[in-house]
Amino acid sequence: MGRAPCCDKANVKRGPWSPEEDAVLKDYIERHGTVGNWIALPQKAGLKRCGKSCRLRWLNYLRPDIKHGGFTEEEDLVICTLYNKIGSRWSVIASKLQGRTDNDVKNYWNTKLKKKVITGQISLPTNIATSSSPSPSNSTYSTSTASIHHSPSPAPPLQPPLLPATITQAYGGGADFSVPLEKRLGTNFGFPQKLYPEMAQFSMMGLMEQRDFSGSVSVSVSPSEDMSAASSSPITVDNSSSSSNGYVNWSTDGVGGDDAFLSELGFGPTGDFYGGYGSQERMGEVSPYDYSDLATIWAANETKPQEFYQGVAYS
DNA sequence: AACCTTGTCAACCGCGGTCCT
DNA sequence: GAGGACCGCGGTTGACAAGGT
Numbered sequence: 001m002g003r004a005p006c007c008d009k010a011n012v013k014r015g016p017w018s019p020e021e022d023a024v025l026k027d028y029i030e031r032h033g034t035v036g037n038w039i040a041l042p043q044k045a046g047l048k049r050c051g052k053s054c055r056l057r058w059l060n061y062l063r064p065d066i067k068h069g070g071f072t073e074e075e076d077l078v079i080c081t082l083y084n085k086i087g088s089r090w091s092v093i094a095s096k097l098q099g100r101t102d103n104d105v106k107n108y109w110n111t112k113l114k115k116k117v118i119t120g121q122i123s124l125p126t127n128i129a130t131s132s133s134p135s136p137s138n139s140t141y142s143t144s145t146a147s148i149h150h151s152p153s154p155a156p157p158l159q160p161p162l163l164p165a166t167i168t169q170a171y172g173g174g175a176d177f178s179v180p181l182e183k184r185l186g187t188n189f190g191f192p193q194k195l196y197p198e199m200a201q202f203s204m205m206g207l208m209e210q211r212d213f214s215g216s217v218s219v220s221v222s223p224s225e226d227m228s229a230a231s232s233s234p235i236t237v238d239n240s241s242s243s244s245n246g247y248v249n250w251s252t253d254g255v256g257g258d259d260a261f262l263s264e265l266g267f268g269p270t271g272d273f274y275g276g277y278g279s280q281e282r283m284g285e286v287s288p289y290d291y292s293d294l295a296t297i298w299a300a301n302e303t304k305p306q307e308f309y310q311g312v313a314y315s
Numbered sequence: 316a317a318c319c320t321t322g323t324c325a326a327c328c329g330c331g332g333t334c335c336t
Numbered sequence: 337g338a339g340g341a342c343c344g345c346g347g348t349t350g351a352c353a354a355g356g357t
Contacts, residue, residue, distance in 0.1 A: 016325070016351080039342065055343080056326065091345060102345070107324055 013048045067099030
């Protein structure tokens with residue numbers, strides 16, 4: 001036995017709302033509120049509509065704080081940044097944009113913004129929050145240094161998130177750097193990120209040795225002894241826009257973003273494995289955690305960086 | 316001018332989660 | 337604890353407009 005329908009579909013009006021219906025709904029809600037029961041509302045208000053339809057109409061169109069009209073460049077960047085990080089959780093993304101609804105954001109992404117990203121008209125911030133004052137909040141995103149290209153420029157197409165198997169395959173399933181890491185670093189589509197020096201050092205443990213993260217110009221990393229069979233090509237991390245605090249800039253070439261990159265470095269599974277802090281993309285919002293915690297996590301999950309490159313699949 | 320294609324966006328649908336009895 | 341009622345969400349649809357042929 002399935003769930004009973006929320007309304008009698010034969011006796012409710014469907015399709016576009018008329019101005020009269022809008023007026024009735026708006027007037028009723030302004031006088032009585034929704035009283036927490038949308039199903040009963042249309043009958044009380046005298047509307048021949050399904051309660052869900054009333055709710056949608058109010059939330060997406062009639063609410064007084066709804067912002068109608070085009071999206072700003074800053075809104076574009078917030079959407080791109082969050083989509084890159086959390087995917088199609090439109091309600092969460094919309095909650096970060098004043099006056100926008102999840103439906104608005106979803107439609108905007110599907111019809112316009114996705115194309116802008118693909119054609120390279122938008123690139124995400126390259127130097128977000130270089131401020132030395134960390135903020136505990138990750139609910140706001142500074143876009144002050146973001147760049148938007150008004151003339152289309154060639155850019156690599158969107159790629160799916162890098163799954164461990166794919167990455168392993170890309171690297172030849174072992175210590176074979178058939179796809180040098182530097183090909184993934186510095187690609188112009190990705191979402192440039194920053195890594196705390198101590199984290200970078202830690203992440204490379206067993207894979208590479210850190211040459212120098214404190215310099216102001218560039219950082220070179222080469223495979224460690226454990227990876228002696230790998231290519232001897234040094235891996236260059238773009239540090240040109242790094243500030244004097246020693247942060248290291250890096251980027252990925254796919255929508256997997258920071259998590260995928262961290263996987264490449266051997267941190268293991270992507271996603272929220274790091275409890276959110278290890279994959280923060282705004283250094284200003286990340287406090288200098290003790291990344292040695294990750295050793296415990298690795299141990300608990302029986303995963304080590306080296307295992308990744310030996311083709312051991314993570315669960 | 317007529318037809319076709321593409322883009323846009325409001326609205327619908329169904330599912331999972333939560334609350335209440 | 338079970339089951340019903342409702343809410344909220346994300347995916348999808350369909351009507352309409354605009355642009356192209």
